Amino acid sequence: MAVIPESAPAPARGRRWIYVVAALLCVGAIAFLLLGGLRGNIVYFRTVSEAVQENDTGRLRLAGEVVPGSISETDDGVTFEVTDGNETVAVVHRGDPPDLFAEGAPVVAEGEWDDGFAAFQSDRILINHGNEYSPPDVSSEDPSAEHPS
Template sequence: MIDPPVVLVARPKPKRMRYIVAGGLCAAAVLFLIVGGLSRNIVYFRTVSEGVTAHGKAPDDTGRLRLAGAVLTGSVERRPDGVTFVVTDGTTRARVLHHGDPPELFKDGAPVVCEGHFVKGDRAAVPTFDSDRIMIKHGAEYRPPSVDASK
């Protein structure tokens, strides 16, 4: 366990270049892996119009995205394994097939963000979106009721 005293010996550096090349190659490979992993796991955030337009151009692309809009009033249908509804941003609509229970405050008109993907090859005017996660959109700042500070 006891180390010898440190002796500083100047050494020739014949292998230096080789180390640098090897290190550079390793770094490049790791970077390649990281960037690849990143690009495979990007989730785009789209409004319904943007999402539906992009899906219309490439109907076979099932990339994961977050679709933002509001729940169309009267479109909600409960199903045993989840819920279906229509999400809209005022101009465009998409049908959402959600797996699992929607969150507590999910209701007609609620602003929602659904995460999932469009059904592959679905060329309908109102395409179907497979969702497994619904978030109710809300501002970052919380304001409790009943107290108005400035009046």
Template sequence: MTRKSRRLILIGAGLGVLALAAGLILTALNDTIVFFRTPTEVAQQQIAPGARLRLGGLVEPGSVAKSGASVRFAVTDGNSKVTVAYTGLLPDLFREGQGVVAEGVLQSDGTVKADSVLAKHDERYMPREVADALKKSGHWKEGEEGGPVPPAAKTPGPQSSAAPPAVSPARSTP
């Protein structure tokens, strides 16, 4: 065997090991990746039951039904809605009409059995995908609750030089 053929065999074996390692890494990542979906995407795409996903949108008013530690509610983007079933404590900011992201498994009946629910506080905490989907569906309200105020529209309040009110002695604790 010549030096050239040994070198080619060594390079080929090295490339084969690298390809195998890359394949194993991609397979492992594929099992842990969770895709973000809007209710319209869930309704339009043929997503197999048992698929793990993140569902984002607004909690549909009038859809929240609590039963003990379990709760069912609908997430909507204005075009479609998907029912979410969740057992556990809901975030304090969870309420009808607010933005929400539910992560869980799509069931055969089209509901999402969530194992975590995140509620948005304001636009700074809303995932970009949720904000983009709401803008695309026309449910994003600029300057109102549920949508950011454009920087040009924000007006700083009057600067107060007054000291904050003192705490009355009746309210103070020893």
């Protein structure tokens, strides 16, 4: 049986700091995630009605459904209308919308109001899909459930 020499704790003490540092790095990562990332995002989006009422300047996210028939392509993106059932807002988007962007799709547009709050200038669109799953053939009653392509 190997006998541990008297100096055995020395390498353990060297290793100790590696794990203390690793644990502290994890605490740092958590602080970064909560303070840097989550602050201001805990309410991830505004509904169209809220956004119209608040009329905030600065960046915000606007959520609603794409009004069927309102999509038209522009040189550098698309324009469309988004509604939450009560309010409807025109969105001017620069860039390519995601694959699932379509009429009736639930979207989150990120950007800011233009001067005079006439239209929402968006530079990022996310699809805010729900937790409902069904195969393609039983979804005909839901216009938002059609495959976009």
